[in-house]
Amino acid sequence: MADAHLVVDGVTKTYQAFTAVEDLSLTVPRGKLVALLGPSGCGKSTTLRMIAGLVPVSSGRIVVGDRDITGTPPHRRDIGLVFQSYALFPHLSVAQNIAFGLKTRGLGRAEIARKVEDAIRLVHLQGLAERYPKQLSGGQQQRVALARALVIEPSMLLLDEPLSNLDAKLRDQMRNEIRDIQQRLAITTVFVTHDQVEALAMCDLVAVMNQGRLEQVGTPLDVYERPATAFVAGFVGRTNRFEARGRGDNTVTLGQASLRLPRPVSGRIDIMIRPHRIRLHPLTQAPAADGQTNQARGTIRRITFVGDVIQADVQMCDAVLAVETATSQAGYPFSEGAEIVASWRVDDTLAFEAKP
């Protein structure tokens, strides 16, 4: 693992009685792309703005490399920033926007012109240098914002929901482009998003935030497959969620079904099962009980075909279990109203102690 480049150390931000970010610690390795993922209002943008220096921290430290920048004003932080709304200067052309940061650094005209040209090529905006922001599409504005932030060769790049103003198709394209550029320049990047798909698809590490706190930091696979908290399991990917009560061993009773868990639990707990981890079987072909799987009987209430997967709602006692099956050429052997057995591995039965 590369060395730490950005260290956010126990940072708290309070506004009078409201705590926006609470005791947040995060280490970003050099050259990596880290997502700050969470619902709106979770404090991820505030965290980004504290790293950029636009919002002062209430307590804690922010260190880049070996330099403590906690009290450094934003214009001396040497950090590139791309806003959700792009914030391109409306009175300046594309080239002037990109040249802005170079001019503040007092570079010569020839050097500025060369660097601006390089930056325009990097983000594929050739021929648009003399346009003004309002003459550009959302995607083009996004590229200008990116070029403007990158051309100053900052030590770090911060992206605040950079894709949320783009339509779905463009979003996928820009996602790949941003990732490409980030890897080509090997620039340490923090990426704020509320979109789990973006976070999982683009980033080396995902930091999930909720209510001003960090819930989990891990690789996309970690966060998805091994969520640390009930919130992470619920926020990243679809999930079934049931409440149960643990008795100190590794089984719980849910309605009439008895489920095995990977570890002993006690007190009130949340059980979570990913829809795509569940298999359906006809009653006659129920898998043998081997201690490695859980199973429960139910009735298919509704079947929804959504392209690459088929979703089924299975009624079990008073709960509904969402099940996803990959679409296959063989077709779907079940119909609405069918009695079935649902099964899933014990390891896929996630259990979280509820917070008091």
Add this chain to the structure above:
Amino acid sequence: MTAAAPALARGNAEQRSPLALAALLLLPIAIVNAIGFLLPIINLLKLSFYQSSETGALVEIFTFNTWLRIATDTFYIQMLVRTTLISLLITLLTLLVSYPIAFFIYRSTGALRSIMVVLVISPLLTSAVVRTYGWVAILSEQGLVNNLLSFIGAGPYRLIFNATGIVIGLTEILMPYMILSLMAGFGRLDHRYEEASLSLGASPLRTFLTVTLPLTLPGIALGCLLCFVIAVSAFITPQLLGGGRVFLLATEIYHQAIVTLNWPVAAVLSMIVLIVFGAALALYARALQALE
């Protein structure tokens, strides 16, 4: 409406109704303007070519005499230059003192903002006459300013019945107009632009000069146009604070029309004021175009 009829017949179905509606809605104000604004100006123009007899009676013969006399009289040329320069100075000073206030109000929120806006507008609720007399009390030889200055052994300075008094008084009186215009023009300002500038390494001062100021230029242009026009045409404040010693276009028009009873001269001077307004408006239009 009769003039609009052929156009209506030619217009296609989609265009017809909005056009007719627009014409109908514009008609009342068009009539009011024609009677209350256009006619008097035409009358004034006509008047400027008449002759005034020795006794002050109007002689209705067409002559360029008044125009020629004013155009060649250094007294009037100096007055035009003085009026323009003093008005420009007032406009500049008003801008300088109003900008920080407008900026502060624009950036504040909630109750503070409402209170500040009310405070800015409240002087407009008092007549300019009352406010001008207020300035007389403050600026006169025994006034507040000179009294305070005498404490530190300075003064007394002559702050009234000269151009200084007019500049001070009008600057204060024009501030609400400037502040409201600036705030109206701050629409393009988004603090994200300033944050972007800071993140690109520009110091707060550089950010203000290269981002904030250019983005607020439309408001500055509007406020300056408005204040310049009001300053040129202001009569009461220059009359009271100038004490009859500072000769400006507006006060001279009053003098010619009411005291000397030379209406053709008053008419010519009025037309010159109109020309100055036209020039200011043209300059404003050019400035806006350049900003686009």
